[in-house]
Amino acid sequence: MPQMAPMSWILLFLFFSFMLLMINMLNYYLFNPSFKISKESKNMVIKNNNWKW
Template sequence: MPQMAPMSWLMLFMFFSAMLLMINMLNYYLYSPKMNIKKESKEMSFKPSNWKW
Protein backbone atom coordinates (compact mmCIF):
# COMPACT_ATOMS: atom_id res chain seq x y z
CA MET A 1 0.00 0.00 0.00
CA PRO A 2 1.62 3.31 -1.03
CA GLN A 3 2.10 6.01 1.57
CA MET A 4 0.80 9.52 1.11
CA ALA A 5 3.27 12.35 0.92
CA PRO A 6 3.28 14.76 3.89
CA MET A 7 2.25 17.60 1.59
CA SER A 8 -0.95 15.74 0.76
CA TRP A 9 -1.77 15.35 4.47
CA LEU A 10 -1.15 19.06 4.99
CA MET A 11 -3.40 19.98 2.06
CA LEU A 12 -6.14 17.66 3.36
CA PHE A 13 -5.87 19.16 6.84
CA MET A 14 -6.09 22.70 5.47
CA PHE A 15 -9.02 21.78 3.22
CA PHE A 16 -11.06 20.18 6.00
CA SER A 17 -10.17 22.98 8.43
CA ALA A 18 -11.35 25.58 5.91
CA MET A 19 -14.56 23.62 5.33
CA LEU A 20 -15.21 23.38 9.07
CA LEU A 21 -14.70 27.12 9.50
CA MET A 22 -16.90 27.93 6.52
CA ILE A 23 -19.76 25.67 7.67
CA ASN A 24 -19.61 27.08 11.21
CA MET A 25 -19.64 30.66 9.93
CA LEU A 26 -22.57 29.93 7.63
CA ASN A 27 -24.51 28.32 10.48
CA TYR A 28 -23.77 31.30 12.73
CA TYR A 29 -24.81 33.99 10.26
CA LEU A 30 -27.78 32.19 8.71
CA TYR A 31 -29.41 31.18 12.03
CA SER A 32 -32.21 33.54 13.05
CA PRO A 33 -33.78 32.77 16.43
CA LYS A 34 -37.49 33.34 16.83
CA MET A 35 -38.11 35.58 19.84
CA ASN A 36 -41.61 35.27 21.27
CA ILE A 37 -41.90 38.24 23.61
CA LYS A 38 -45.41 39.13 24.68
CA LYS A 39 -45.92 42.76 25.59
CA GLU A 40 -49.03 42.10 27.68
CA SER A 41 -47.48 39.98 30.41
CA LYS A 42 -44.13 41.26 31.60
CA GLU A 43 -44.14 39.45 34.94
CA MET A 44 -43.81 35.72 35.22
CA SER A 45 -46.83 33.80 36.34
CA PHE A 46 -46.25 31.76 39.47
CA LYS A 47 -48.38 28.74 40.33
CA PRO A 48 -47.76 27.40 43.81
CA SER A 49 -47.77 23.64 43.93
CA ASN A 50 -48.66 21.72 47.05
CA TRP A 51 -46.44 18.70 47.44
CA LYS A 52 -48.06 15.75 49.15
CA TRP A 53 -45.34 13.39 50.25
Protein backbone atom coordinates (compact mmCIF):
# COMPACT_ATOMS: atom_id res chain seq x y z
CA MET A 1 0.00 0.00 0.00
CA PRO A 2 1.64 3.29 -1.06
CA GLN A 3 2.08 6.11 1.38
CA MET A 4 0.01 9.25 1.02
CA ALA A 5 1.78 12.30 -0.28
CA PRO A 6 2.31 15.13 2.25
CA MET A 7 0.08 17.38 0.16
CA SER A 8 -2.82 15.00 0.65
CA TRP A 9 -2.34 15.13 4.43
CA ILE A 10 -2.39 18.92 4.34
CA LEU A 11 -5.53 18.96 2.19
CA LEU A 12 -7.24 16.48 4.51
CA PHE A 13 -6.27 18.55 7.54
CA LEU A 14 -7.56 21.75 5.93
CA PHE A 15 -10.77 20.07 4.81
CA PHE A 16 -11.60 18.65 8.26
CA SER A 17 -10.58 21.89 9.99
CA PHE A 18 -12.86 23.84 7.66
CA MET A 19 -15.71 21.40 8.27
CA LEU A 20 -15.24 21.66 12.04
CA LEU A 21 -15.35 25.46 11.88
CA MET A 22 -18.41 25.46 9.64
CA ILE A 23 -20.33 23.03 11.84
CA ASN A 24 -19.49 25.02 14.97
CA MET A 25 -20.50 28.31 13.37
CA LEU A 26 -23.77 26.88 12.08
CA ASN A 27 -24.51 25.39 15.47
CA TYR A 28 -23.82 28.73 17.15
CA TYR A 29 -25.90 30.89 14.83
CA LEU A 30 -28.80 28.49 14.22
CA PHE A 31 -29.37 27.56 17.86
CA ASN A 32 -32.18 29.67 19.29
CA PRO A 33 -32.36 29.33 23.07
CA SER A 34 -35.69 30.00 24.71
CA PHE A 35 -35.38 31.61 28.10
CA LYS A 36 -38.50 31.52 30.23
CA ILE A 37 -38.55 34.59 32.44
CA SER A 38 -41.35 34.82 34.91
CA LYS A 39 -42.11 36.90 37.96
CA GLU A 40 -41.78 33.82 40.14
CA SER A 41 -38.11 33.41 39.29
CA LYS A 42 -37.34 36.94 40.50
CA ASN A 43 -38.64 36.15 43.98
CA MET A 44 -36.60 33.03 44.54
CA VAL A 45 -35.86 32.03 48.08
CA ILE A 46 -32.23 31.16 48.60
CA LYS A 47 -31.80 28.27 50.98
CA ASN A 48 -28.67 28.58 53.04
CA ASN A 49 -27.20 25.25 54.10
CA ASN A 50 -24.76 25.30 56.97
CA TRP A 51 -22.83 22.05 57.02
CA LYS A 52 -21.52 20.96 60.38
CA TRP A 53 -18.89 18.25 60.19
